Amino acid sequence: MPTTPGRGRAAAAAAAGTAAALVLSSCAVLSTSVREDDTPASVSTTVPDGPVTLRLAFTDDPPTQALVDGFTEQHPNVEVELQQTQFTDYIKTVKLSMSSEDPPDLAQYNPGAMESLVPAGLILDLDQHAEAYGWGETFPSSPLESLRTDPDAAEYGSGSLYAAPGALSILGVFYNKSLLEEAGVDGPPQTLDEFDRSLEQVHASGTTPLGNGSLEVGGFQLWNALLNVLGDEDDYRDWVYGAPGASIETPAADEATDTLTRWAEAGYLPEGTNATTDIDAQADFAAGESAFLVTGNWAAAELAEEMGDDVGFFLMPGPTGEEPPVASGSSVAYAVSSQSENADTAAAFLDYLGSPEAARIQLENGFMPVNPEAPTEGDGVMGEVNAGFGGVVEEESLLPFPDFATPGMVDQLTPGIQGLVSGTTSEEEFLRTLQEEWDEHHE
Numbered sequence: 196m197p198t199t200p201g202r203g204r205a206a207a208a209a210a211a212g213t214a215a216a217l218v219l220s221s222c223a224v225l226s227t228s229v230r231e232d233d234t235p236a237s238v239s240t241t242v243p244d245g246p247v248t249l250r251l252a253f254t255d256d257p258p259t260q261a262l263v264d265g266f267t268e269q270h271p272n273v274e275v276e277l278q279q280t281q282f283t284d285y286i287k288t289v290k291l292s293m294s295s296e297d298p299p300d301l302a303q304y305n306p307g308a309m310e311s312l313v314p315a316g317l318i319l320d321l322d323q324h325a326e327a328y329g330w331g332e333t334f335p336s337s338p339l340e341s342l343r344t345d346p347d348a349a350e351y352g353s354g355s356l357y358a359a360p361g362a363l364s365i366l367g368v369f370y371n372k373s374l375l376e377e378a379g380v381d382g383p384p385q386t387l388d389e390f391d392r393s394l395e396q397v398h399a400s401g402t403t404p405l406g407n408g409s410l411e412v413g414g415f416q417l418w419n420a421l422l423n424v425l426g427d428e429d430d431y432r433d434w435v436y437g438a439p440g441a442s443i444e445t446p447a448a449d450e451a452t453d454t455l456t457r458w459a460e461a462g463y464l465p466e467g468t469n470a471t472t473d474i475d476a477q478a479d480f481a482a483g484e485s486a487f488l489v490t491g492n493w494a495a496a497e498l499a500e501e502m503g504d505d506v507g508f509f510l511m512p513g514p515t516g517e518e519p520p521v522a523s524g525s526s527v528a529y530a531v532s533s534q535s536e537n538a539d540t541a542a543a544f545l546d547y548l549g550s551p552e553a554a555r556i557q558l559e560n561g562f563m564p565v566n567p568e569a570p571t572e573g574d575g576v577m578g579e580v581n582a583g584f585g586g587v588v589e590e591e592s593l594l595p596f597p598d599f600a601t602p603g604m605v606d607q608l609t610p611g612i613q614g615l616v617s618g619t620t621s622e623e624e625f626l627r628t629l630q631e632e633w634d635e636h637h638e
Contacts, residue, residue, distance in 0.1 A: 240546070523593075
């Protein structure tokens, strides 16, 4: 992630004072603006004819602008003003803006921000709009599930709907066909044991088997992919969504952690992986410096452009190869402010995200469409990504990422994986710190 250069002491002090004032202001709003009932008496699926301006806050670079352009082309009387914030500052920024007296109408969903905004009544309960538009048929059930929570935002996966998906993603394994052929590996592995043997063959050929950037999220996404195929889906969902009594200290998590540690000890990961960013790991893979790379579909378009037909994709295989397809993924989703005077128009934008036109835009930007009926066929690696995604959605086995479990979980996952890779953290300690973070937040 980009960093901001340091500034002088006076500027830093002024910024700190401003930040403190904003935090105090935010706390005041959150404590005094709680609504007894933020559910509208009625909703409409009609966009007004007169001028409407929506403000939308988002982070990073999902296909937000392209989707906005598509929506406003259909509704020329609607103007959408975009407010973009870098990921590292987004949770703090969106909490402040959504709790202000003049919040954005729409905001990119983030569980870490919702845990205070939903209980404060500042995010609109979308159940009535979902029923009016039929979102249960428009959107896949798995992404909608992760956007449901109780009024206290203590447990996810059930309750009211507080956002709608705008684009989907899926985690899998990219591979370099030429490097596998040189190592004597006959195509993508069909079982986890075959994958293990493939890594050994590639290593023996003198090539780094697994590209990885453990400095950021790449390390725990590799662990996550293993956990997906080794564990029970319901147990994992319960832990991520905060179900009472859930735990990550399970035999499946032990096995996933042991597998990752064993691969690191065998030299299957690059030297210096703990100092490698995700984007650098992707660049190294594209340059032929590793045979496999565990990452998401967001990398597919760029890898196809750089590697052509030499890159392929498959889902992490299970122990037998007969298991239904399963993988972690997420959605770029958007919530509506309960204070918005244009909530129905904002909901119309959310409905547009499930349209055939939006599906084309989502695919063109390297994401999966949120409409499960949208055609996703394609050539080469994009076709393989689409086929894998389609199978997971059909099985309703698109699982949330583990850092969704608590706002601070990513700060345990990233250094925890680094410790496993470097040999400074035991497998038991890694899982224990994850559960301690979970217990502190949920109990």
